[in-house]
Amino acid sequence: GENVEQHPSTLSVQEGDSAVIKCTYSDSASNYFPWYKQELGKRPQLIIDIRSNVGEKKDQRIAVTLNKTAKHFSLHITETQPEDSAVYFCAATGSGGSNYKLTFGKGTLLTVNP
């Protein structure tokens, strides 16, 4: 099955700096890569996603890049703000009969210091 590795596990930045979180996946047939943000005590919420037919996608201060050859994808947050502080999870789909199932990375705790 799919295996997703996520780094770093914790990340601390100053307000206004950029933050980058990286993930690798194992199943070359994976074709959908979402990112979720989970604030303390709340449910994970989708913030951006990318499909395997594109290499980059942006939404205001958030961008995701995908390198299919290397099987890795990254989340980039620019001009970070304290409200960006949360746990971020990357995920990937597998292939075959379970291609709806997302396999998640173990998460990155991002702290943005004012």
Next chain:
Amino acid sequence: GAGVSQSPSNKVTEKGKDVELRCDPISGHTALYWYRQSLGQGLEFLIYFQGNSAPDKSGLPSDRFSAERTGGSVSTLTIQRTQQEDSAVYLCASSAFLGGYTFGSGTRLTVV
């Protein structure tokens, strides 16, 4: 409904008792998923439904765990003879298409 509803939001149970956790997905979402999140940990896949059938139940930790879905809608996750290691937040999600998950708020299960 407007979102994915889970009940109860919190459940404290004694070791050895059975518990039932309920998930009411977004109307029209054909796929439903159960995940488990232990304190400070990631999202552990348990089981996935497409309609009323479960093509992938590979994440269920033991035969004490079971789940069903009826009418292509509500799902129930049952844990029999609960153990302390079952304590976690159980999250349900639904989707209408590949990958587009909407999560519920979860059920926090505490086994004492």
